[in-house]
Amino acid sequence: MDFAYVSGDPALDLAGTVVSRRDMPLDGLATPSDLERWVAGCDGLPARVTADPATFESALSLREAAYRLALDRVLGRPFGPGSLKIVNDMAAGPAPSVRLSDAGLRMSGDLAAVLSHIARSAVVLLADPDARLKECGRAVCTRIYLDRSRGARRTWCGMDECGNRVKAAAYRARRRASSAGRAAHGSGA
Numbered sequence: 505m506d507f508a509y510v511s512g513d514p515a516l517d518l519a520g521t522v523v524s525r526r527d528m529p530l531d532g533l534a535t536p537s538d539l540e541r542w543v544a545g546c547d548g549l550p551a552r553v554t555a556d557p558a559t560f561e562s563a564l565s566l567r568e569a570a571y572r573l574a575l576d577r578v579l580g581r582p583f584g585p586g587s588l589k590i591v592n593d594m595a596a597g598p599a600p601s602v603r604l605s606d607a608g609l610r611m612s613g614d615l616a617a618v619l620s621h622i623a624r625s626a627v628v629l630l631a632d633p634d635a636r637l638k639e640c641g642r643a644v645c646t647r648i649y650l651d652r653s654r655g656a657r658r659t660w661c662g663m664d665e666c667g668n669r670v671k672a673a674a675y676r677a678r679r680r681a682s683s684a685g686r687a688a689h690g691s692g693a
Contacts, residue, residue: 507532507542510662512650514546515626516637518563519571520661525646533567536560543618550600553615566594566619570626574648577630578637591630594623642666 511517521532521542533539536555543549555563569590576583597620600613611621629635629650636651640661647661660666 507545508647508662508665509546510649510665511647512652513625513629514549514622515566515570515629516574516648516650517546518542518567518622519574520647520649521567522571523646524644525571527644533560533564539563539615543615548609548611549618549621550612553613553618555615559615559619562594563615563619565590566623566626570622571648573626573630574637575639578639578648583630591623591626594619595627596620597623640666 507517508520509517511520523530523532533542536557536559539555539560540553543553544551569587572587573583573591576587598613598617600611600617600621603610603612611618613621629637636656637648638651638658639645640647640649641659642661645661645666647666649658649661651658
């Protein structure tokens with residue numbers, strides 16, 4: 505599985521590693537090596553971490569807690585206490601090291617530090633009353649994203665995956681309707 509980093513926040517991108525949660529969930533993090541690949545591909549996180557079974561399970565726990573809290577926020581309901589505890593406990597973990605250079609910011613640390621950083625990111629995001637969190641407008645997509653668009657008019661988590669599919673389906677539906685209308689009109693003459 506290729507990972508999409510389109511949610512606008514590493515905690516939301518981690519939550520987005522499960523695709524189509526309502527219908528046929530597909531988990532992109534089936535093994536610790538999947539998590540290592542996800543971390544390496546996520547901007548701002550260390551390029552190399554090692555995931556042992558215990559830390560891998562912690563990552564999955566954080567992922568699910570972050571998703572539930574983000575969904576609570578989207579739906580305007582109170583945060584679930586179990587999910588709050590998981591995110592807050594992980595946010596209290598070790599911090600990764602950061603260094604500034606002419607090339608930009610470089611983060612280093614083990615997976616526990618990375619998960620702590622992601623949990624802190626979730627805390628900051630979910631505590632911001634002005635953060636516009638939305639669920640993707642594509643029916644089968646359950647990704648939650650941060651809408652930073654002008655006027656908060658973003659509809660899909662990302663154009664490459666969902667936006668293009670929705671637009672292509674709408675185009676095909678218009679073409680079918682147009683063809684059906686021409687056929688009905690032509691047969692009545």
